[in-house]
Amino acid sequence: MIGWSLVQQIALVILLFVPGTVHFWQGWAFLAVNAAAAMVFCTYFYRHDRELLARRLLRREKVVAQKFIMLLLKIVAVTSYVLCGLDHRLGWSQKYLTPVPWWLTVLALLGYAGCYLLFIPVFNANRFAASVIQTEAGQTIADRGPYRWVRHPMYAVSLAVWFWLPLALGSFIALPVAALMVPVIVMRLLNEEKVLQRDLPGYRDYCQRTPYRLIPMVW
Numbered sequence: 001m002i003g004w005s006l007v008q009q010i011a012l013v014i015l016l017f018v019p020g021t022v023h024f025w026q027g028w029a030f031l032a033v034n035a036a037a038a039m040v041f042c043t044y045f046y047r048h049d050r051e052l053l054a055r056r057l058l059r060r061e062k063v064v065a066q067k068f069i070m071l072l073l074k075i076v077a078v079t080s081y082v083l084c085g086l087d088h089r090l091g092w093s094q095k096y097l098t099p100v101p102w103w104l105t106v107l108a109l110l111g112y113a114g115c116y117l118l119f120i121p122v123f124n125a126n127r128f129a130a131s132v133i134q135t136e137a138g139q140t141i142a143d144r145g146p147y148r149w150v151r152h153p154m155y156a157v158s159l160a161v162w163f164w165l166p167l168a169l170g171s172f173i174a175l176p177v178a179a180l181m182v183p184v185i186v187m188r189l190l191n192e193e194k195v196l197q198r199d200l201p202g203y204r205d206y207c208q209r210t211p212y213r214l215i216p217m218v219w
Contacts, residue, residue, distance in 0.1 A: 020085025
């Protein structure tokens with residue numbers, strides 16, 4: 001867990017500061033908030049549910065379609081971070097739109113950290129939420145907590161994370177690219193539902209009881 005966290009932090013440093021510049025206070029603030037939020041999340045579940053952490057550390061997708069979807073997700077993520085660094089160095093938002101005000105960056109950093117805290121009740125309600133699409137022996141339906149309102153609260157929070165991220169890094173230019181996470185995550189959850197309906201007993205009934213996927217009363 002510690003090793004993977006360090007790899008992620010090093011990757012963020014490379015993606016943000018190599019295309020950009022080290023004189024990037026939004027980037028350093030984001031790294032600090034990201035590291036602190038991840039530490040809180042990991043410490044909490046290390047104490048309360050180490051098996052969940054082990055599931056979150058899985059990396060190899062077994063479903064062929066999900067391998068392609070995860071490739072798209074990584075491309076969008078890397079492009080978003082690189083654009084934020086380039087935007088800071090070249091001043092695209094300032095030239096063509098308007099600079100992101102400092103208070104909006106601070107608000108976005110708080111929103112980003114808040115999303116990490118929202119992950120805690122989501123994973124408390126679904127301890128089988130692995131980072132790959134799979135079913136396990138003895139797996140039960142997650143239908144309590146936020147899963148009473150939508151079938152995929154984890155993805156709903158993830159989309160909120162990607163809304164805040166470009167603003168936290170001071171870039172309006174990267175917002176449209178980060179928004180591409182919406183169709184990618186929608187593809188992921190639709191394929192995941194097919195797998196769960198096929199392999200997890202009771203999931204079809206749960207879908208009938210909880211008709212909304214991401215946003216209550218919308219979809």
